[in-house]
Amino acid sequence: MIISVPATSANLGPGFDCLGLSLDFRNQFSITPSNFSSIQIIGEGEGLAKFLVDNMFVKIFKKTLLDFGIQGNEFRFLFKNKIPVSRGMGSSSAVIVGAISSAYHFAKKEIDKQSILNDALIYESHPDNITPAVYGGFNVCVVDRKKVYHLKQEIPQIFKAVMVVPNRSISTKYSRQTLPKRYSVSDSVFNISRSSMMSMAFAQGKWDVLTLASRDKFHQDRRMKQFPVLFAVQKIALANGALMSTLSGSGSSFFNMCYADDAQKLANIFEKKFSNFRVFVLGFDNQGVMIEEE
Template sequence: MTTPAFTVRAPASSANLGPGFDSLGLSVPLFTTLHVTPQATTEIVPRGEELAATPADESNYIYQAMRLAARRARRDLPPARIEIETEVPLARGLGSSAAALVAGVVAGNELLGRPLRDEDVLDVTAREEGHPDNVAPALFGGIVIATLDKLGTHYVRLDPPANLGVTVLIPDFELSTSKARAVLPKEYSRADAVHALSHAALLAASLSVGRLDLLRHAMQDYIHQIWRAPLVPGLSDILEDAHRFGALGAALSGAGPTVLCFHDTREPTLPLHEYLHGVMNRNGLTGRVLDLPIDTAGTVVTRHS
């Protein structure tokens, strides 16, 4: 039986949220979308300005992700036409590679008749990325705490607390994850380890019970943000001062340069927007400031009859 054409839509994600380094993230509704049509030969069609420089052949990252699903299922990947679109800005700390990876593995699994369970898809994608903090929320939506070790990939998914919204500052410059990881120290003190563990635990607990008042304190981090701050002009100011303009907490989004602020959806965000634009202006930067809900659907597959 031939698989019908289908669409896969995977959301962007924001990882770490301060102290949850490589283990905590959430999804936001900016999407990478694949339109997959089984046919006699494989055809890769990137669309849009964001993907103009990406390969239009089997070396494309999306197609390589589809092959990961086939390898895990120990099957050959059937040929198809794969049209790729994305709203996720590349190299900005919003999980563009994770959205592409998850979309590709899910599409490959769909093309094969779904031999892999969701947990298999998570494990494949987390091991490919090296950490689960982006791929888990991209796959499941919401807020996800996840671990990756030799025994497997394990996660807890949380629905967002009521009235919790996200404001993101997306600068117009790119910052590669490899460059952002290169500035991190190889070793940390016991005090920094205790600080990270206690604050990550408090952050997860606060999000799970809706204690929005604790987010500002729980999102403090000494593991990666202080080291990456020189790569993102204005980051230190935002982490220190954003709460004065309505932010419930602030963090570097993933490896950056995007910065995420939580806000209470019952309160106006104009003062926060004005503050964030002011930070960009003072540092000679341009970019966008967006209010977004937390996406709760995760990756969605739609079959076409």
């Protein structure tokens, strides 16, 4: 079987741990029954021994099969990875969702996306990446009693994402340690108002308010100070047609949303200004995890 999972961008400025969307940029996982286990990686992560020796996909896939009462099988795993590793584009969420979905399919269980999402929460406690990885689109996510509740809005294809991917990572674990344990009432109201407005903007198609709605006082500036060039990325994006420009997850990638007609121009500016960074012009994904071939 072949299952694919899209890249994601989470937080989206003020939506810390609760807003995320899906990008049309997929990791593809191919699994074939075999007489012995083997792992081959093509693309991102290729040649890194740690992904061959202690592979998260394989561990979660076999653990989920064991939960279904299936054990003792061997497989040939082929991973074709497009999503940059440790750059805030949901590479870990793609692995988690892909592994669980693959186990469901192999066990001949219905691909119940809600169950897959709740199972994914075991491995990723923040739902803002795993939810769009499962469902696609723009998502508002809430966790209550070990269950994810979400509302999805499809993203029109008149938009593109211009992703700027720096040549270094920002550790999610370390960057969380730089965040305060408490926030002021004024900062909290600031973020609640912006994240609420962003949700309504996606629901009602009020795209002109996205620049205002994507401002944040919880995490972005603190994380970007670890890599100050990101402030320049955001400034250039907003000055050249981006409707919103936000740190993707905990970084270091930057997510920029614009009309499709403006995307290549913005990408060209980024490529000229930041020649050592990668720049991707991507569509938005409204499907989430998919079975591509059986």
